[in-house]
Amino acid sequence: MSEADQNDQAPELADTAAGTADQTPTSSLSTASLVGSRLAGYLILSRLGRGGMADVYAARDMQLDRDVAIKVLRPELSRDRDYITRFRREAKAAAKLNHPNIVQIYEVGEDSARYYIAQELISGQNLRQWLERNGPLDPEQAVEVLYGVASALDAAASEGITHRDIKPENVMWSKSGAIKVADFGLARVQSDNDGSRADLTQAGLTLGTPRYMSPEQVQGRSVDPRSDLYSLGVMMYHLLTGRPPFEAEDPLALAFAHVNETPQPLDRVRGDKDVPEWLIAIIAKLLRKDPAERFQSAGELLDALTGDDADQRSKTRRLAGAASATARLQRVADEQQRLKTKRQLRALMLTLLPLACVGLGIAAASGIRQPTVAKMLRPDVVPQQETAEEQFWEAIVRNDPAGWKAVSLYFPPTDGSAVNQSYASKAGLQLARLYLKQNRPADAEATLNELIDDAAVDRKYRLVAWALQVSVAQAMEDPEKAAEAKRKLSVLYADLESNNPDAIAWFDRVMPGTEQVSLGLKPGAEEK
Known part of the structure; x- marks a missing residue:
């Protein structure tokens, strides 16, 4: 049937x-x-x-x-x-x-x-019904499903059980909002060796639903919990895009696709940019053909989703506000992609940092998508990273006030570390730039004043701060304050030009020539 x-x-x-x-x-x-x-x-x-x-x-x-x-x-x-x-x-x-x-x-x-x-008896609907009635899940709903099913598979694996038939029809979404995995009818207990043909391939087909089966399962090879993780990846792809990664009328053709073909990029099939990069990367990792390249257990997947955030008394996991560990999730889900992205960011930093130049921003310059699922990607409490540099990467991905403030919060510039001081200054400049973009000039002005008044801040960063103060004054429609900021900027620029040419060379690299002309630091074409 x-x-x-x-x-x-x-x-x-x-x-x-x-x-x-x-x-x-x-x-x-x-x-x-x-x-x-x-x-x-x-x-x-x-x-x-x-x-x-x-x-x-x-x-x-x-x-x-x-x-x-x-x-x-x-x-x-x-x-x-x-x-x-x-x-x-x-x-x-x-x-x-x-x-x-x-x-x-x-x-x-x-x-x-x-x-x-x-x-x-569950009061609710299964995910196939939900998909048919409501269309694809949004990313926030998808994370809830992913977390719930992974938790169920983790509990099953701890008892030596592989489900072997994970699919939307076998996952319930109760009216209370709970995710429930049903039908362990194909489940295999590792200790079972009863010799019945219930575990055998019949007529060249294997038990399970071909649309969601792992490559090893359709080939009739032995399966373990990693096979369930592949099926989970297929299901999540289906729920987010509205269609499974592979489709065919003939079961053998479908099996061939699972073994040999690569699904189309999830975001391209979905047709929008709402799904965050880390979630796409996690699903891609679940869909790897080789079990050794997937998450090696549901527990490992849960670690990625929770950031090892467990209640020490109850030993239960908590879903981190939406992947508060965005950088870590990306790292766990697809290490190669993370390293590639990081190399690109490093190259951009050489020319664009401190990312606070008027009209500039690392997100726009690098083409990095800014996720729109705020609750998922921007929890109130920013996770602490291991170094100031990684904290800065976290802030780049979040690009919100909490992320930029966390750089100096977790790695105080007052501890005597030149590295911390540098990243704190860059984060402060980027925070001011963000405030300007959000039409909050008063907040931007206060942030810049802190940098300008701090003698420990490198003068090249203060130079950029004065350039931003000009934009702040213009946003406030205060020509006198703008003129004063330009004057302070010119004085500091002239001093550095005489005493620290390396700082001016750096400033010239990060500040577009047109901006320097508008700030009065460079002559315009008509003046040459």
Whole structure:
């Protein structure tokens, strides 16, 4: 049975196994409904859906007086030892897991030759339904899903369990906002060696849903938790773009694509620039063909998302305000890309720093995207980096007041370090430039005055500060203050020209000639 044939009310509870149910005529799968009957201690209330192995019902636990979901192995399969083994194995795998991001198993049993699993009934919709009704997720929603599913996979891996069928239909988004992973029907426990064909490739196909299977899974090779991470990457790509990375009518063609083809860039398929670079890089890493090139565990992925931020008393992780560790996430997700970007930034720094020149900005000059998901990328508390230089990179990516202020906060220029002093001065200039861009000239003026009045600040940086003060005065429509700033700028420029030509050479590199003309430092074309 194809995914489209499932009852759309609750396909999240249906066990869909490509290569098994799809090969059986629909008519032979018809069974009498159990609605209204009793099954062990449960009253069957309504039918929710049907999958490759089980029919799914909403039921009432008469003893505990609660609503549950009941998965019942279909009668024609209950006579097959291999299906019974696999059905029981699902229960064995899922029952070991007690985690807020995993659908909870309450009971496994048999009643009158009917094998059933009673589990948590989720009020909500699965991600396939969400995608069909609302369109692609926005980046903030995607991070919540990524974090929730990764947490579930981490808990499963700690018990030696691989899910093997991660896909939108098997992930619930409850009405309370919780992410819940369901259907461990294909799960494999590492210690299981029962010899049943439930783990074997049948008719050249492997268990799972081909659209989301890892290259090693479609090839029939052994899988481990890294295979689930590949499927997670495929699912996230689908949820963010509205279509999976690979599509084909024929399952074998789809399998070939997973093994050999490279998906189109996520942001190009999505058609906008809203998805932050680090999230694109993480998904790209999840989609690596070689398991050794992916995250090596769900825990490693969670470390990237949380920045190792764990509650020491409860030992639970917390999702860092949206990837407060943007630089670290990029580093973890794609080290080569990070190094390439850093080399480009270094080259630009040689010519553009202190990034505070009138009309200039590192983001515009380098083409770096400024993420728009403010809550995700700009938490109130800026993460501290290991060095002043890395803190400066963090500020460049954030480009907000908190980021620039954090440079001198975490690496005070007063500690006697020339490196800290230099980066603090550059950060102050960039903060003033940002305030000007935000139409906050009073804040820019106060920031620049601190730099100008600090005797420890290198005079070449104070030269740039006076140049910015001219722009501040012009923004305030104060011609007298602008004239005074120009005069101070000219005096300092002349002094450095006589006593520190290297500083002037540096200033000439970072300050465009047209700006120097407007500031009265260079003659205009008509004056030559």
